[in-house]
């Protein structure tokens with residue numbers, strides 16, 4: 138499975154990247170950074186920090202969009218800390234940032250590889266993916282699938298009462314992606330809020346005894362403070378790794394093939410994923426919208442994979 142991870146690390150992004158790099162079924166062709174949780178200068182740096190933590194300085198890392206297509210950037214330091222990767226102390230990266238723009242790398246890769254063999258895994262705002270699709274519409278039929286973290290239906294919102302962060306930051310980009318005709322798997326808050334790192338699950342990461350296990354446990358220690366306070370939960374949800382876990386073990390997840398549209402105009406509900414979960418309309422199905430997961434199986438998978446690094 139060849140994938141490109143598009144990301145705004147982010148502690149949970151880091152866990153998703155590490156899980157992919159640890160998995161022999163997956164070949165990471167490159168990592169593209171986008172502005173989101175923190176500004177681009179930090180997300181591209183964090184992506185390289187994570188590759189070096191995994192000992193994978195061979196992975197090319199590209200910087201992409203500095204801001205959303207049409208709006209000023211909204212960030213989430215209140216969740217992820219000043220650096221985006223607050224928690225563990227990790228060295229500055231020595232591996233280089235690639236020269237090309239992330240969107241150009243995505244376009245060139247999809248044109249080079251055999252059609253239907255490359256999956257895009259966006260786990261931040263969808264700006265880079267939309268830029269690639271707008272710049273080169275010919276790549277859309279070549280993309281095997283887009284497996285993204287974003288949106289919500291039953292859980293509604295986490296950055297506004299109506300919207301999830303990744304979609305809210307760049308709703309126009311999200312709309313471009315959802316209207317692209319590419320098969321999409323969506324990991325909304327409905328499922329990621331069930332991927333909860335309890336104390337025992339985080340202890341299992343720590344007990345791996347490796348630099349990766351310790352770093353993941355310390356990242357979770359940091360960002361769970363926010364969620365415990367906000368939701369009164371036993372730990373923090375590991376949003377982004379749901380994407381990689383679905384690629385590895387789709388049987389851990391259940392969802393529905395439905396239509397999903399993105400609200401771009403309303404001041405009140407901008408960035409809302411209007412998901413036709415109950416199939417009330419006859420709008421065309423454009424997404425597999427995941428609603429539930431086997432949390433025990435999910436954390437067993439993650440712990441197993443992270444233990445290989």
Ligand SMILES: [Ca+2]
Nearest residue numbers: 147150260261
């Ligand atoms: Ca992210």
